[in-house]
Amino acid sequence: MNEQSVSTEMVHHHDETGTRLGFWLFLYTELFLFAAFFLIYAVYRSNHLEDFKIAAESLNTGIGTQNTIILLASSLTMVLSLNALKSGKVKLSKTFLLFTIGLGTAFLIIKGFEWNSKFGHHLFLQTAGGIAAGEGSPLLTPGADMLPNGQVLFYGLYFIMTGTHALHIIIGGIWMLVVYRWIDKGSINPDNPGVLERCGLYWHMVDLIWIFLFPLYYLVA
Amino acid sequence: METTRGKSYLHSHTSSRWTSGFLSWIFSTDHKRIGVMYGVTMFSFFFLAVSLGFWIKLQKLYPASSGWEMIPPEWYGSVFTLHAIIMIFLFIVPGAPAVLGNFFLPLQIGARDVAFPRINLLSFWLYLFGAIMAIVGILLGGSDTGWTFTPPYSVTTKTISMFGTQFDSVSWMLTAAFILGWGTILTGINFIVTIHRMRAKGMGYFRMPLFTWSIYATSWLQVLATPVVGITLLMIVIERIMPVGFFDPSKGGDPILFQHLFWIYSHPAVYIMILPSMGLVSEIIPTNSQKPIFGYKSIAVASCSIAGVGYLLWAHHMFATGMATFAAILFSFLTFFVAIPTAIKVFNWTATLYKASISLTPPMLFALAFIFNFSIGGLTGMFLGSLSTDIHLHDTDFIVAHFHYTMFGGAAFGLIGGIFHYFPKMFGKMYSIKWANRAFGFMFIGFNTLYFPMFILGFLGMPRRYHTYPDIPIYVTLQQISTVGSWILVTGVTLVLGVWIHGLLRGKRSAQKNIWNSSTIEWQTASPPTLYNFEEEVEITRHPYDYQAFRDEVKAGTTAGAEDE
Numbered sequence: 001m002n003e004q005s006v007s008t009e010m011v012h013h014h015d016e017t018g019t020r021l022g023f024w025l026f027l028y029t030e031l032f033l034f035a036a037f038f039l040i041y042a043v044y045r046s047n048h049l050e051d052f053k054i055a056a057e058s059l060n061t062g063i064g065t066q067n068t069i070i071l072l073a074s075s076l077t078m079v080l081s082l083n084a085l086k087s088g089k090v091k092l093s094k095t096f097l098l099f100t101i102g103l104g105t106a107f108l109i110i111k112g113f114e115w116n117s118k119f120g121h122h123l124f125l126q127t128a129g130g131i132a133a134g135e136g137s138p139l140l141t142p143g144a145d146m147l148p149n150g151q152v153l154f155y156g157l158y159f160i161m162t163g164t165h166a167l168h169i170i171i172g173g174i175w176m177l178v179v180y181r182w183i184d185k186g187s188i189n190p191d192n193p194g195v196l197e198r199c200g201l202y203w204h205m206v207d208l209i210w211i212f213l214f215p216l217y218y219l220v221a
Numbered sequence: 222m223e224t225t226r227g228k229s230y231l232h233s234h235t236s237s238r239w240t241s242g243f244l245s246w247i248f249s250t251d252h253k254r255i256g257v258m259y260g261v262t263m264f265s266f267f268f269l270a271v272s273l274g275f276w277i278k279l280q281k282l283y284p285a286s287s288g289w290e291m292i293p294p295e296w297y298g299s300v301f302t303l304h305a306i307i308m309i310f311l312f313i314v315p316g317a318p319a320v321l322g323n324f325f326l327p328l329q330i331g332a333r334d335v336a337f338p339r340i341n342l343l344s345f346w347l348y349l350f351g352a353i354m355a356i357v358g359i360l361l362g363g364s365d366t367g368w369t370f371t372p373p374y375s376v377t378t379k380t381i382s383m384f385g386t387q388f389d390s391v392s393w394m395l396t397a398a399f400i401l402g403w404g405t406i407l408t409g410i411n412f413i414v415t416i417h418r419m420r421a422k423g424m425g426y427f428r429m430p431l432f433t434w435s436i437y438a439t440s441w442l443q444v445l446a447t448p449v450v451g452i453t454l455l456m457i458v459i460e461r462i463m464p465v466g467f468f469d470p471s472k473g474g475d476p477i478l479f480q481h482l483f484w485i486y487s488h489p490a491v492y493i494m495i496l497p498s499m500g501l502v503s504e505i506i507p508t509n510s511q512k513p514i515f516g517y518k519s520i521a522v523a524s525c526s527i528a529g530v531g532y533l534l535w536a537h538h539m540f541a542t543g544m545a546t547f548a549a550i551l552f553s554f555l556t557f558f559v560a561i562p563t564a565i566k567v568f569n570w571t572a573t574l575y576k577a578s579i580s581l582t583p584p585m586l587f588a589l590a591f592i593f594n595f596s597i598g599g600l601t602g603m604f605l606g607s608l609s610t611d612i613h614l615h616d617t618d619f620i621v622a623h624f625h626y627t628m629f630g631g632a633a634f635g636l637i638g639g640i641f642h643y644f645p646k647m648f649g650k651m652y653s654i655k656w657a658n659r660a661f662g663f664m665f666i667g668f669n670t671l672y673f674p675m676f677i678l679g680f681l682g683m684p685r686r687y688h689t690y691p692d693i694p695i696y697v698t699l700q701q702i703s704t705v706g707s708w709i710l711v712t713g714v715t716l717v718l719g720v721w722i723h724g725l726l727r728g729k730r731s732a733q734k735n736i737w738n739s740s741t742i743e744w745q746t747a748s749p750p751t752l753y754n755f756e757e758e759v760e761i762t763r764h765p766y767d768y769q770a771f772r773d774e775v776k777a778g779t780t781a782g783a784e785d786e
Binding site for chain 2: 015017018019021022025026028029030032033034035036037039040043044047048148149150152153155156160
């Protein structure tokens, strides 16, 4: 028995259930990472209730809703892609996957415009270097026009949480491109859809986090 | 035995450049090689941090009035922070799971590797990368925050610029800790899946060896707790770059919130450190007593309940920082509660010794020292867990002595004992028993001479983290005893490493499988184990510590026992 056949037979035999278990544990750690953010949000919201309300009103609920619909739709196309692959319609599966990537990109573009408009209103995080150079924004320059502490914390959390979320969207998007390539090559196929399934789970998790971010930042004003 | 399968994992299996020599180690997905690599890197860091500790103790040899200055005052914070960061993040947190867990978890459950060998290698790389990053960071800029990075100090502290650069080493160190955290999480996930999915035929959960049980409990803690601290440390980085004021009270933030988030991870982390060593002690004691461990199930369940309760008592680190009285009482109660499963284990180990034929091998000596040191460390923890005494003892040398008794006298002694136990299996060579015993003597005496006076010092009010101390006779005496202890201890540690290196290079070859006559199945593999661990599919037919059945099997010739050489 040569080395190669031993290793494929004995060591790298694939345990789909085990891999799925490991992946769920990984998703759990991702959720917990955001849980820490949500905890901090909850504490500061209760400490600065009025400021959080005022600051939340400055966010554009219309854009938020639009993005929520886009992300929910992308979750749907993800499931359709997996379903198509499992029932052997490889081409359809690839099309739906492309749709998902497209919707994810649309989400990011809209988010980018939204962030940009916040920057335009000087509601952005300013580096300590910026302050030293005299380029203060109302956010951080001390004085009468400085935002109250609670609002600064709100925007700080808003940028960090949506930023971390956007980072996850980017990672998910890159992963989907890789999966697309693998479906193309045939290593992911109707008999072996595991990777697409896990990619989908990841995408749904990212979606799920947004479902909590959206009301906390846009709706509870 | 000339086939590829029969060769030891230490051999290169092909002759191509990428698969032989150094590269065959650094790119190996074999759990045994990864375990050995962790061992080599971790103990190198350990020795570095021991040297720093030695330096810190040398500084305490004479009081302030003498003008004795081994460490410049402005460096002192950076030196003990570096000591702590190496010891905690690079040595004792990865600790026994990374070295012996990687090596022996698959062997103990009769598997050929962990569930995700490539992710296992990724964990090691993350560890190595984070470790190098941390060391480089602190050498370039220093970091005097203490290993807890408590704001607002960690946000405002300016780092020393050594090469005329504004190198923000605190942010750098925090990022390193974040990366190390991901290595830990992935190892945890890997081990949980391995234990759930890859046990040999016939191995039910209550037929798993106790080291495997302790690794199982530890892995859950790693997965449950690490993400929270990761994000909390990143928020300090963000805060240093863009001062929003998350933990700054003058900007509406709450520094206590940081401490909660930090200890939500870092208290479970002390159980991540101690549980695997408890598992090793549970292996060493029945082997050297040649009888079944007393209360197998209760030890297994105690591991899990320590992990469970240990998750819920983080705020006992914060009794002095200000908290609602009711919360303080609750956390104090839970702190006392966690002593119950811990004490159950100690009772079980001592009960195993009763009427046993005990062999005082080097691993056994370390295991017995573990029980002694850990009992002192654990019981002094009760002083700190009660609210009123904690106010007096908080931030004194008493705390330093307490956690060194649990972490060093407990976790590290257990790990070193575990390596003495498994050394012949890992390398197929035997170290010098005589010198191992001497090394143990130095370590045990040195350890107690070093840390016991610190309990008294702390009780008398000597604060921790202070560069020097006033010229009070009792302080001077105790500090000097303690410093002399550090010399004995460093001798012991050096001897231990020397015994290992000598054993590796010059040790007597011993191919016998079961040198300690142990009943668990990892001793039925070749020494050193072959690449695929077991030549045949393993089937478990008995309890892991059933020594009666084990002796019958040895007599019948179906199982390997110890042979006279």
